[in-house]
Amino acid sequence: MCRNIRTLHNFEPPATGDEVRAAALQYVRKVSGSTSPSQANEAVFHQAVEDVARITAELLDALVTAAPPKDREVEAAKAKARSEKRFAA
Template identity: 75%
Template sequence: MCRNIRTLHNFEPPATKDEVHAAALQYVRKVSGSTHPSQANQEAFDRAVAEVAHATRHLLDALVTAAPPRDREVEAEKARARAAVRYGR
């Protein structure tokens, strides 16, 4: 599950709220071992996703780097090339 969490730092434009939420959701799914929590656990699950997303946003806002921002399209193309080599497409 966590393989879907992508690096969010140092991109132009910055990571969106949806990207941060998606990463938080994947993290909570991995830690809890559940992709769909029961009704009894839904509130705790949703609260954990919100808290992780909040902490992630604070982290991204606080990080500094001297490196130039990365381009999402260039990084996506690199990932496609790695996948082609890995999976033989």
């Protein structure tokens, strides 16, 4: 489940709110052991996603680095090349 959480720090353009929320959702799903909460847990599940997303956004805003920002397209191409090499027939 957590394989979909990607590094969000130090990219150009910066991570979007949707990317932060998607990572938060994956995290809460993993921690709770549930991809879809029961009705009894739905409110607390969604509140946890919002809280994690908010804290993650605060973290990303506060982090500093001397490294130049990574290019999303270049990093995606590298990941694709690694995947092709790993799963080559």
